[in-house]
Amino acid sequence: MSLLLSYLDSPRPNQNFVLLQSSVSQSSLPLLRHFIAHNESVEKHLFCFLHPSSSLVKNTQSNVQIHEYLDHIPGYKDSWLDPCLEVSKIIENVPSSHPIEVILDSVDTLLTDNGSISDTYKFLRSLMTLITARSKQSKLILHLTTPNKLLPLLLSTAFSPTLIQCIAHPPVLFTHLATEYMTPPPPLTPDAKFWGIFIPISERGRDTEALVFGQEGEGSGGQEEMVVEVLVRGGSDASGRRKAVERFLESWDIENSLPLDLSKMKSLASIWRRKIVAEEAAPDPTQNVSFNLHLTPSQQESRARVPLPYAHEGLPPAQPAPGAILYDPDSADDIDDDDPDEDLDI
């Protein structure tokens, strides 16, 4: 059972804010598509500023109201107005008796168009306030692409004390960590060690981009599968006890829009393949021969009594004087103990 989906499906109180984070290396739009299609009993308002609704919603869903602002571009629309006011009005006018999900497909586009971080943050904060004032199961789902200057503000507890943050990563990042850093994903590596190495590298972004778009890269992130890093703040366990920040990895089957076990990912199969080193016993050459190589006890005793033709006969040799040269001259040697240089007159 997917932990991520269990957080989304279980009605934990006040878990109102979901942030989906994409990068040029890996888009989290497949997750956004799943969130839109999931749970058809909840009324959803999808605001499209950058991505056409046809790319987010496959089949017409009666519970999803689509508000398209694709052609709402400064300089191209006569008397362009910031759509934030309109969005707020739409949400305010929805009856507060039932839960809703408000989905913004591109926070970056809002920021780019109005040009003000503070104005965009104030708008999003006001949306969050509207959501938290409604039913506890109402949610605000934002999608953005990093790098984004709003991200630190949206992650702070001042924006929302509870958070489910989903960051999409390409599978190549994990094969790189496993080969270059000898750090495969958990449970093959202890959590503390893995996160200590993974977080700085993933946050740098450029390293992942080099893996995907560099000379050795495939030119795109995962097309069939991706890995999602999930951070949950303000969650609670089955007994209702509040948990600290929880961080875990999940993999996502993009084609079938389903969670997948990390160990079942085709792109990470090389990490999970276990190399079974069978310690086989050395083959015994005395087995399966046509003659008897074994000795009887009496034969072994006789064999032990045979003197060996070794000079030291198994005893350690006597240690010679250090540096001494021992020489036994034979009859052909002309040994003269006189000094040969005696007659020199230098």
Added chain:
Amino acid sequence: MFSPFDLPEDIFLLITDELPSPADFALCQCLVSHIKEKQNSSPRVVLSVSESLTRWQSILAKSNVNLSQQIAAKTFHFIDITSMALVQTDTDKVHGNPFHALYEQISSILEEGKRDLSPGALVVLDDISSLEWIGFSTSDLLRLCRALRALCLKNQATLIIRHHIVTPGELDPLFRHLHSLCTYHLDIQPLNSGRSGDVSGQIALHSGPNAFPQSAVKTRQRSAALQYRLTDGTAIFFERGSSRGVL
């Protein structure tokens, strides 16, 4: 559109190329396949920055496409963006947008095509990088791309934009934004091993963020890229290692 990739219509196709492997052939083949496959009077709009109409005419003539006839029949429109955008009209100044007049012109062409019940127009922007090098701001160019994309979606037209990669492996801001908008990304690169007489380069096709999974389009990552060889009038595509004279 564009065999052997068989891309669908109503998409935004981002074509990137590098200096040793220009994508002129891909643009021409997209245009030729659109003209030949759609015998109706769907408008084709080419927004050109650096190439003249004469060059387009001579290249397409090798594929038996008579651009002069298409222009006379108002099914082909050639717009020189540079001269148009550098002359700011009053409307441009009012909207604070150097491309407003250009946008209006394209919009009227596409709407006329829709009125004539000829859906499936094609808009080609060649190329966005040169506009940046000329001096237009990245934000103006991004808004132009968004506006063209919205216009094409509204009129069920296909949009193709070419972008030059200056430093392979380094992602410029324009590429990042174009990538977030695209449905598919055609990635044309030279061979890692350098120039070859038999192989001009390789093409990979990636799904963009806006492509729905389980589509019929077969994507190809760089490790499985198709190679191509340019001939006098066209390009020939083949799998790695299967070209004549290649081991």
